[in-house]
Amino acid sequence: MSTQTLLPESFAALEPYVAGWARNGSAARAGRRGNSTAEEREAFYAAVAGELPRALDYLDAKGFAALDDADQRLMNMMLCLGHVALAVEQQNDAEPRHARDRAHMHITHTPAGA
């Protein structure tokens, strides 16, 4: 059943955000934050941030070895939320200028896969 859905069933409400934010690779997730609009970030953050603890608990309970494609999309979406949260919670109005400067900082290696 999970192969027919974009996200695990209990996170189906977040499916509208999969296409935009469930990115594979740390650099792609950081890049997505960089090329998003404030409206996109705020909508994503408002819908997903509150689900972060539940999503991590769900994924932790399954463990990496048991994650299917839908679980992996949920993982990638939450990792992307980490980047976007810095814009929403920390940078605020400084984000557009910050994004320009941040483009010089190239992510080359991460345990998750750069």
Added chain:
Amino acid sequence: MNSPTTFTPVGQDELDWLGTDPVPTKPYYDPAWFELEREAVFRRSWQQVGHVCELPEQGSFIRRELEVLGASLLIVRGKDGEVCAFHNVCTHRGTQLVDEAAGKRSTFSCPYHMWTFGLDGGLISAPDFESFHVTKAECALPQLACEVVGGLIFVHFGKPESSLREWLGPYANKLEMMPVARATTFSEYVYDIDANWKLTYDNFQENYHLRFIHPSAAGPSTSPDNPFAYPTAYDFHGPHRSQRIWTKPDMAPPTGVQAVAFQRGAICAMADGILGAETAKDYIGLFPNFFVFGSPMQHFSHTVYPIAADKSRGVIRLYWIGEDETPSERFAREYFMAVARDVHTEDRAVIERGHKGLASGALEYLHFQTQESLCRHLFNMVSEKVEAYRAELTGRAEQEGARA
């Protein structure tokens, strides 16, 4: 050790020995001075080039480019498990031996004429070698002094006056106590910058700028009794230096996604046994161009590689113990890398502005205050080495003149 509830800055009397004079600007942009630094500083110092976790098995190798000395290095874990460093240069006619940035091999073959070298750098075979006029033993890859402390790999291009451990003094033990010594993987980001390496490095050894350049990250960590988040202590050993980071005792707890990252990260750090380590607030600067911060949650190193008088490259790594064991750990690690990257982004932009200003030649001197003493110490150390090298060159020229 608990954080002090009332902050007392390090007094100038403790730092008088470093001097208080204005500092000439030319060494921060002059190409002629940079040429002297190549030899006086970089050829004569141990330099950090990697970590043992990049060489997990026999035959694992990394290639490192050190532009300051025009060198390409091949760093290899040999059959005996030891880490060795060679010039990445075929001894036949100088062709760069290895092109890949990293990998695993049992031998290294030059693509030009198939000279093949072992993991110990020895020449194993070369087609029609009988036609050469040299022995295989004479054709081993040129090797550099290479030593490891705290999991960190250092090389020396010349003849080191002391072992790496002796050179590091008390900082060797500190490195061994830090998580980096047990690290098995890392997150890394890299930046190029149009600025001198010392100017770039200096930004990261003074806290005076924090509240202005990092308002969102540093603002909450300042307080009325320490409005600039100055450190609680400075320490010096030979050309190296360190500071002990001050932490605001009544810092507001994080909220939102940041709070989740801190909670999940703290659980992982606790499981790794690195929470509350004695070195957690130590920020060590090893001469000439390497930093490491002991923080368990953001345990990062930062190397500023000089490329030219006005160009440098920064490599920042957050070192981790073990692969991501849980999705929560993966989330916390990616979040803390992104936090550090945000902060360094703000630094990079202002450093370039600083270089432009100095390189204009408008200023003859710049000024370091008491709480910028680590910057002054770096300047003093570099100047000492450059002046000694200049004197050596003059002495050599005079001797040659006398002989002629």
